[in-house]
């Protein structure tokens with residue numbers, strides 16, 4: 365044992381959050397675990413022992429956490445999005461960073477289509493209507509069709525393409541907006557987000573988070589989407605100007621929204637709770653047992669590769 369209380373044989377991994385059970389077991393099988401998530405900063409010798417940091421996409425690792433771990437070698441993220449990790453701070457110290465792409469793509473795309481169906485077909489209100497016992501006295505109003513609608517995919521990466529594949533099975537017409545053009549895509553690329561929003565019945569946002577996409581869905585995009593249009597966001601809350609979205613929903617400037625992500629998670633703006641034209645999810649797009657286990661395996665495989673001197677499987681930096 366060292367002065368920090370850790371065995372010197374197994375690398376010490378700092379945890380910024382909790383993980384699914386199988387991931388925690390696998391981490392504990394190979395590493396000494398040190399919880400860093402408490403607001404009380406662990407003592408210096410405990411921090412000095414930490415050689416790897418594991419975190420989630422939404423939590424990331426900011427400059428101050430990185431600075432507090434003088435012997436950090438690798439940050440392994442349990443998520444595809446690494447916008448909350450300060451890559452510059454990591455790079456400046458030669459700290460490696462990995463994420464978990466691909467394994468969550470299909471589940472995230474399922475959530476996109478699930479929200480699209482839920483908000484247009486008003487599944488949650490229909491459910492509440494039946495459960496309330498009001499059905500015999502009052503017919504549930506007609507809703508909006510999803511099948512055959514025009515779907516504008518914002519961000520045409522892995523998740524965007526998986527959403528497009530699913531929407532095609534609903535006979536939707538699909539257009540996309542992305543800085544990169546995909547020559548092989550059967551779908552039309554729009555030159556501007558506003559044009560896409562003006563054309564689409566529904567925008568499904570799948571972009572990566574970070575400064576280049578911050579607030580890209582702003583009041584003018586929502587205005588172009590219009591009073592019959594819907595917004596689904598399965599990317600990052602930061603991609604949407606949330607105050608503009610709340611106003612658009614409150615004033616029926618758009619028809620509705622299906623949201624899995626928000627600016628301030630989990631303490632979302634309380635105005636969302638008063639709206640009946642939204643379907644809200646608790647940042648759960650990748651949260652199936654199967655996918656979370658796959659994310660955990662990939663995160664641990666990256667850690668193992670680092671400590672065994674092998675090539676990282678999915679490096680970000």
Ligand code: 8YV
Nearest residue numbers: 420421422442443444445650
């Ligand atoms: C999860 C995510 O929220 O992969 C991402 O970028 O946002 C999600 O899969 C997260 O990383 C695990 O909690």
